[in-house]
Amino acid sequence: MNQHKISKAIQIGNVTIGGGAPVVVQSMTSTDTRDVVSTIKQIKELEEVDCELVRVAVPDMEATAAIREIKRGITIPLVVDIHFDYRLALAALEAGCDGLRLNPGNISEPDKVSAVVHAAKERDVPIRIGLNAGSLPKTADPKLSVAEQMVEAALEQIRLLESLNFDLIKVSLKAFDVPTTIEAYRSIANKIPYPLHIGITEAGLPRTGVIRSAVGIGTLLYMGIGDTIRVSLTTHPREEVIAGYEILKSLDLRQHGPVLVSCPSCGRTEVDIISLAEEVGRRLEKIKKPIKVAVMGCVVNGPGEAKDADIGIACGKGRGVLFRKGEQIGTVEEKDFVKALMAEVERL
Structure with a gap:
């Protein structure tokens, strides 16, 4: 894996981004931001799974009015997503948001961007220049590839922000197409010092979307x-x-x-390993410890194949073998597989 590119550090609320800090996991609410109760409820659900930054859509002034109250009800930093109307950004900053996302595809006029930058600068609020392949600026050169168009649009707005002595910048260049996304990020990573927010936009339903995102995000992270x-x-x-x-x-x-x-599982498996693994997975959702747990379908290869697991079970017909770091520590009857394994997990 390539050494991680050390970007300029910025601060969004109490979260450090870039500068060698751990990669931050963020999400975006799916609620109507104007519905304060529902939005706070969903953000708290995100906090429960350790979301570190959350973004909300701000389509109108009524939504900006909700920002202050939402902020009071949550603990993680709040970023607002602004499109088309720069005045929404000004109102959101006044309401106390921790970060802004601006889309150069629909807010690029220097006077409007300048007004937002000055207000953000007064409050030390970072701005994400968030390009999307589906909403490129009208001035984009059609002779360039989509990836190149995103990079050029981002660089143009970066130059504008820098001319205003503003450097609390984060950049994203997202597309549904994985190769396009990777090409864009690889290109801009060598051109700017600012932290990058990465992702595959509109990735889709969980089954396919997770795969598409894992390939795109994982490849970029592997590249540093x-x-x-x-x-x-x-x-x-x-x-x-x-x-x-x-x-x-x-x-x-x-x-x-x-x-x-x-x-x-394979022909050697003599237990319902799928149901067993699913049950263990559900139980582990409540565990915060960074441990490795193995559920293996046979005693022939199980302990060896998962020898680096902190704790595991290799299941045979009627009985299973508990093991720790590949070494057997006991046997257990089939009816007690999950109970015995989770008891060992609790002891770690």
Whole structure:
């Protein structure tokens, strides 16, 4: 894996982004921001799965009026998503948001951007220059690839912000197409010092969206690119956070809760390994310790294949073998597989 690119550090609320800080997992609410009660409820659900930043849509002034009250009801930093009307950004800053996302595809006029920058600068609030392949500026050169168009649009707005002596900048260049997204981020990572928010936009339903996001986000992280991530999925946003941490864990970039190792089963399997692994997975959701737990379908290869697991069970017909770091520590009857395994987990 490539060494992680050290970008300029910025602060969004109490969260440090870039500068060698751990990659941050964020999400976005799916509620109507004007519905303060529902929005706070959903953000608290995100906090329960350790979401570190949350973004809300701000489509009108009524939504900006909700920002102050939402802020009082949550503990994680609040970023507002602004499109088309720069005055919404000014109102959101006045209401106390911790960060802004501006889309150069629909807010690019220098006087409007300048007004937002001055207000953000007064409050030390960072701005994300958030490009999206589906909403590129009208001035984009059609001779360039989509990735190149996003990069050029981002660089143009970065130059504008820098001319205003503003450097609390984060950048994102998202597309549904994974190769396009990777190309754009690889290009801009070599051109700017600012932290990058990475993700695949409109990734889709969980089954396919997680795969698409894991390939795109995972590839970029493996290249050393990316300071914050969002796994965009058509589902409850808590699933985005869970998926985000799984991507980071798979690359050893963050330790966050348990890792469940389970075999795919084969002709040697004499128990319902799928149901067993699913039950253990549900129990592990409540565990915060960064441990590795293995559920294996046979005693022939189980302990060896999962020898680096902190605790595991290799299941045979009627009985199973409990093991720790590949070494047998006891046997257990089939009816007690889950109970015995979770008891060992609690002892760790």
